[in-house]
Amino acid sequence: xxxxxxxxxxxxxxxxxxxxxxxxxxxxxxxxxxxxxxxxxxxxxxxxxxxxxxxxxxxxxxxxxxxxxxxxxxxxxxxxxxxxxxxxxxxxxxxxxxxxxxxxxxxxxxxxxxxxxxxxxxxxxxxxxxxxxxxxxxxxxxxxxxxxxxxxxxxxxxxxxxxxxxxxxxxxxxxxxxxxxxxxxxxxxxxxxxxxxxxxxxxxxxxxxxxxxxxxxxxxxxxxxxxxxxxxxxxxxxxxxxxxxxxxxxxxxxxxxxxxxxxxxxxxxxxxxxxxxxxxxxxxxxxxxxxxxxxxxxxxxxxxxxxxxxxxxxxxxxxxxxxxxxxxxxxxxxxxxxxxxxxxxxxxxxxxxxxxxxxxxxxxxxxxxxxxxxxxxxxxxxxxxxxxxxxxxxxxxxxxxxxxxxxxxxxxxxxxxxxxxxxxxxxxxxxxxxxxxxxxxxxxxxxxxxxxxxxxxxxxxxxxxxxxxxxxxxxxxxxxxxxxxxxxxxxxxxxxxxxxxxxxxxxxxxxxxxxxxxxxxxxxxxxxxxxxxxxxxxxxxxxxxxxxxxxxxxxxxxxxxxxxxxxxxxxxxxxxxxxxx
Amino acid sequence: xxxxxxxxxxxxxxxxxxxxxxxxxxxxxxxxxxxxxxxxxxxxxxxxxxxxxxxxxxxxxxxxxxxxxxxxxxxxxxxxxxxxxxxxxxxxxxxxxxxxxxxxxxxxxxxxxxxxxxxxxxxxxxxxxxxxxxxxxxxxxxxxxxxxxxxxxxxxxxxxxxx
Numbered sequence: 199x200x201x202x203x204x205x206x207x208x209x210x211x212x213x214x215x216x217x218x219x220x221x222x223x224x225x226x227x228x229x230x231x232x233x234x235x236x237x238x239x240x241x242x243x244x245x246x247x248x249x250x251x252x253x254x255x256x257x258x259x260x261x262x263x264x265x266x267x268x269x270x271x272x273x274x275x276x277x278x279x280x281x282x283x284x285x286x287x288x289x290x291x292x293x294x295x296x297x298x299x300x301x302x303x304x305x306x307x308x309x310x311x312x313x314x315x316x317x318x319x320x321x322x323x324x325x326x327x328x329x330x331x332x333x334x335x336x337x338x339x340x341x342x343x344x345x346x347x348x349x350x351x352x353x354x355x356x357x358x359x360x361x362x363x364x365x366x367x368x369x370x371x372x373x374x375x376x377x378x379x380x381x382x383x384x385x386x387x388x389x390x391x392x393x394x395x396x397x398x399x400x401x402x403x404x405x406x407x408x409x410x411x412x413x414x415x416x417x418x419x420x421x422x423x424x425x426x427x428x429x430x431x432x433x434x435x436x437x438x439x440x441x442x443x444x445x446x447x448x449x450x451x452x453x454x455x456x457x458x459x460x461x462x463x464x465x466x467x468x469x470x471x472x473x474x475x476x477x478x479x480x481x482x483x484x485x486x487x488x489x490x491x492x493x494x495x496x497x498x499x500x501x502x503x504x505x506x507x508x509x510x511x512x513x514x515x516x517x518x519x520x521x522x523x524x525x526x527x528x529x530x531x532x533x534x535x536x537x538x539x540x541x542x543x544x545x546x547x548x549x550x551x552x553x554x555x556x557x558x559x560x561x562x563x564x565x566x567x568x569x570x571x572x573x574x575x576x577x578x579x580x581x582x583x584x585x586x587x588x589x590x591x592x593x594x595x596x597x598x599x600x601x602x603x604x605x606x607x608x609x610x611x612x613x614x615x616x617x618x619x620x621x622x623x624x625x626x627x628x629x630x631x632x633x634x635x636x637x638x639x640x641x642x643x644x645x646x647x648x649x650x651x652x653x654x655x656x657x658x659x660x661x662x663x664x665x666x667x668x669x670x671x672x673x674x675x676x677x678x679x680x681x682x683x684x685x686x687x688x689x690x691x692x693x694x695x696x697x698x699x700x701x702x703x704x705x706x707x708x709x710x711x712x713x714x715x716x717x718x719x720x721x722x723x724x725x726x727x728x729x730x731x732x733x734x735x736x737x738x739x740x741x742x743x744x745x746x747x748x749x750x751x752x753x754x755x756x757x758x759x760x761x762x763x764x765x766x767x768x769x770x771x772x773x774x775x776x777x778x779x
Numbered sequence: 780x781x782x783x784x785x786x787x788x789x790x791x792x793x794x795x796x797x798x799x800x801x802x803x804x805x806x807x808x809x810x811x812x813x814x815x816x817x818x819x820x821x822x823x824x825x826x827x828x829x830x831x832x833x834x835x836x837x838x839x840x841x842x843x844x845x846x847x848x849x850x851x852x853x854x855x856x857x858x859x860x861x862x863x864x865x866x867x868x869x870x871x872x873x874x875x876x877x878x879x880x881x882x883x884x885x886x887x888x889x890x891x892x893x894x895x896x897x898x899x900x901x902x903x904x905x906x907x908x909x910x911x912x913x914x915x916x917x918x919x920x921x922x923x924x925x926x927x928x929x930x931x932x933x934x935x936x937x938x939x940x941x942x
Binding site: 317318321322325326327329331346380381382383504505506509510 | 789792793796797800804834837838841842844845847848849850942
């Protein structure tokens, strides 16, 4: 059997696992590993400028490809810098393996230089973690980490490796395990057949149904089945922020996003529904508004791979624990059997009233049916996203940061495919967008990758412009510049009588076009609406360079609809600054 | 409602901190906690008591089950079970109280396991309630120190918690 050092085993295990990229940053505790990586040359390593960006880039890669992202950082500050990205991945159930260096075994616990208890620090934000105790355990630990990260409800796994275990002079027999079995880890696969039958009958009897589909459909690679099911039943579909793209936005059955900044028609349909089919969602507080008032007339079928997500905030009438794919296949089978048996061809017609009602809502206040934002002599942020949607033919990978621009992108970009909308939904991490876009662009070098951001968020990881130069990543950055922390300002307008406490940078913002050009990128400023489409077309025609579009938008604009929170129901919304439901 | 949850846990470093961390992270309370190895050296058995409504307990057991180190768990209070807490109490005893304390210890079926000139150490096994009533019977002013193991529990009959 082949003999390798600990550090060689780390690198070889990652190669044998099929890892395509490592995002990382070297430092003392991982130098043996970096040396082994340097010698092997098989897996490209992306040197970021801050470890947070390494985790976000790995996260973006994972969201776009469905494969686990891989991060390598050193001990102490390297590990703690990575934490925000680990928490981001944890909240959105993104598969990720983070290898962190650790001080040598004999120094652990002695407050050694660059020592941090990474296992302890990361404990509440990982799916699982390992500290390797013996070098010979490295291959099996890495195998287990990838297995845990990518199966069941995915999530980040940390492997902490003390430096002495990676010494080049100590050699061990190496073989990479083909599979792994853990007695304490066996995620659910098939749903309970009795529950599936119950769900199917409920679906067939529904008068005012809605399908509420989330990130779990994307993680479970089941958008094809979601579409088949929705079309078979002729049910309307709404997506969560995380679920956008799991159902084609171009379908007439699509109601748009639901929740705090959800579409009027989506929130109204939910509130008035009699049956909700919830798939891969978690009834998050940004969706439900007040749980006590949530969809009073609805019976809820909830499909999720994680039993702890079911009945956590809203009680499910028909809980189904299982992989979304296997469950949807079963449901479709049951539905077809039931309909054949009862030959209910009148099924589709029976939803006419419901669809008529939905069309009324769309007509009244639908987000896409009419211009839902005010006329202004300035560029409106919504117009920018609509323009982006046109210029990129609804087919770009769009990452975003967090704030108003994120909501505008979620509302106005029309995602037809899964894995294209990449944002920090659960944790709401500003600074996510640019590094995430790097991970996406590396995975898909020939696709259009856009980062929609604001001048607050982009400055949280703006150092990554340098990484983009080093690896030639032609990302397009769309900066909705309003000179405020826009979402903070919106809340201050609505709840603090317009006192804009510390939500503006006054005159301290850089000239972004000059800034990006100093990195070798291209920058354009857009201040006039008449220039918007032309300059955007020009930006996207530059295929080989990063282009930064600094677009000056109306600073006073708010995101609507907006739930009347915290004590409102799904249908309690502000529709504009003056209009409430 | 008070619940007793018994957990079989991989006997691995860090496993206990994941369980305890889960409780503080999600705002659940732990009344007592007891953990020790089992007949299988790769497994620890952890028993904890907690108070919560049905919904909270359901979440606690689901979240515990999600921990990769948790092999199996059972809510003992769902069925017929035995629970025991072990207590060591150091009691100050003047000459005139010794007889009375000895009688009380006998009534509670405890044992005096150490005797000093003015000190008794009493060992008592039972449910939490029984131990509480013993302390009440002795009177707080005489009790110098209390060490309790926390509840250990097991279900009655054929039901077995095993990997």
